[in-house]
Amino acid sequence: MRVSKEPAVRRQEIINTAHMLFERQGIHKTTVTQIADELSIAKGLVYYYFRSKDELVDAIIDSFSLEVSSQLETAIQMETATDKLKGIFHVYFKIITSHPMLLNIKSCDPSLLSLIKERLSEIACQYALRALKDTEDANTLNIAFPEHMLRVLIYGLGDLYLEGIQDPVIHAAVIEQTLGLKKESLMPFPEDDIL
């Protein structure tokens, strides 16, 4: 049967379904036919909305980035730098958790996940940087190259998390030590709330 939908809705449907399949099976092993079948639409319709499979990948990453940014925008609306940081890491880990395939990176074509992790980390870095700069209490940080430390921290912590080390106490201690914060200044760490 032939079902018509709002273009924007259809487009997003395709993005979401493709995203799911790409994470589950890898981009390369997911065919356009599979995406269309999963949605019960004709293959040609995918090409009506996206010029190519590559363009669909781009659209997925863009859509994902937008979502991440919007969540971080909210998280950063706190007073102090430490609270902002708390919020950013909260979102960061929440997103990793909600894309469980990021934890299975070895078992499938890692390309989309690499791209996504990188984009996610990049955005988180930007927001964390803003957190440090825009805040009056930023000077509480006693550290040589704060921007670079942030990068090391965010990338490294993401990988640590993906390795299965997901204890908030450890995360908090690592962040405090790395950024030269006072001990337990990040406690209680926000992950406590959700796990």
Place this chain on the structure above:
Amino acid sequence: MRVSKEPAVRRQEIINTAHMLFERQGIHKTTVTQIADELSIAKGLVYYYFRSKDELVDAIIDSFSLEVSSQLETAIQMETATDKLKGIFHVYFKIITSHPMLLNIKSCDPSLLSLIKERLSEIACQYALRALKDTEDANTLNIAFPEHMLRVLIYGLGDLYLEGIQDPVIHAAVIEQTLGLKKESLMPFPEDDIL
């Protein structure tokens, strides 16, 4: 013309050439035909040595791991923990540098590079851990979760390097701060020698 070689030699030739092409173009976009052409051998010979393209990828990673391990084994033959760490990071960055495609990760299929970076980091972690444990002066470290900090540091520093931040002074400072070493205890940082 038909050129016969020692199996071990031919095998390694194929591994090296495939490694190079995979890094340059991505695994998926590199065809077995290209590998054979580059070596001026028949396509079938690749399959004489490796049951499938996937098995070739595995062999590359194994070969790479072996090489990394052997270099780190040497690097770790120092007296103090800090010297061992210096040596490890020296090797770590040297390898990243000698695989320049790791710096271009976005522009091609990142899967092999992901796998390689992960393997490299994993091995570096193990050696760094040994460095901390096997040494008398290990107690100079004033740090909460040294193993986890090491992971964060190695993964994070690798990514920082890949982002283009390659100043040894920054690296040293980040390591000192992260591992709670005394300031400038890592100076002069070994990269000075090679870059």
Place this chain on the structure above:
Amino acid sequence: MRVSKEPAVRRQEIINTAHMLFERQGIHKTTVTQIADELSIAKGLVYYYFRSKDELVDAIIDSFSLEVSSQLETAIQMETATDKLKGIFHVYFKIITSHPMLLNIKSCDPSLLSLIKERLSEIACQYALRALKDTEDANTLNIAFPEHMLRVLIYGLGDLYLEGIQDPVIHAAVIEQTLGLKKESLMPFPEDDIL
């Protein structure tokens, strides 16, 4: 140029063409490319309709079986058992005749032909058995193991025919003797009409 057809039509076209080529050259020596070229379609279209070459072989045999069954169904609509038998052998030989490659079994990969001959004989046996059982005058048969005799007869006569012995008089005599029918009860034998 691109020509679209009803799926059922296209499917049958492929079956028929493949059947012809397989008989002519053997399955193994017939390539999917040849089949596609013969039909002036793209190779991929064959795989759109059949998951694999093997599945195409299966489809051919199924299609062939259906055709045979339908012809025999008609042939069996006679009054007496002998008339039914006449009809069955008529169809049996007619089909062998219309697949001349069955006569060339030695010169090509015999696998498809074996499969087809076996299927044909199997179906003919079933119908012949029904002919013997469903008819009032079946008791005119004076024979020890009628079912097994039928099998021997059908298989054996098929091979005799394939060896080039195609004289209806001989066929009739053999059948009469084998099934214990009265001499010349099968005369005139139906092949007279067509050959």
Place this chain on the structure above:
Amino acid sequence: MRVSKEPAVRRQEIINTAHMLFERQGIHKTTVTQIADELSIAKGLVYYYFRSKDELVDAIIDSFSLEVSSQLETAIQMETATDKLKGIFHVYFKIITSHPMLLNIKSCDPSLLSLIKERLSEIACQYALRALKDTEDANTLNIAFPEHMLRVLIYGLGDLYLEGIQDPVIHAAVIEQTLGLKKESLMPFPEDDIL
């Protein structure tokens, strides 16, 4: 290690092993490499003895035919035609039984088996024909086209046997009826001895 053997011995070894593998897996699915491996010889040696795989197939069939002929030659050294026939069928079924793959004809590439069955039947026919002609009591046969009946019988009985109908009583009855022998003139049927 390198083992030298008498050419004739090596040749026959290759024939036997190839025959076994071809029956087990089909000609097409058996590679020359497999044959060499099974014999622990180099692939090239097969081509030292046989110009091609096809020529190897021919050699197998020739070797098989020779073996069959020699056995039938012995079987035919009886006095009466019925005894000769008994002997021939005894050998015929014994050979089918000793090539169990003939019973599995559906599950593998049937081409070699087809060729072998055909050759076997052909030879058996020739000997049976000689049995009928060379014997004084041949006139005990009351039958229209004895040569053709023999063909039908041998081909048909072979297939019946392959269908799993292997009861000697049935075989004897079928032969008696078909050739117009007196009832139970073939009893006890020789298969009794071996089964």
Place this chain on the structure above:
DNA sequence: AATGAATGAGAGTTCATTCAT
């Protein structure tokens, strides 16, 4: 008589993409 590394043509199969409807 024997080896086995090397060849190379070509097979089956996949799939992103197109386009007439």
Place this chain on the structure above:
DNA sequence: AATGAATGAACTCTCATTCAT
């Protein structure tokens, strides 16, 4: 906006065969 039959280029992989040793 939607369909799905059709395309065609490219891919991985196979294997009979060769030949220098």
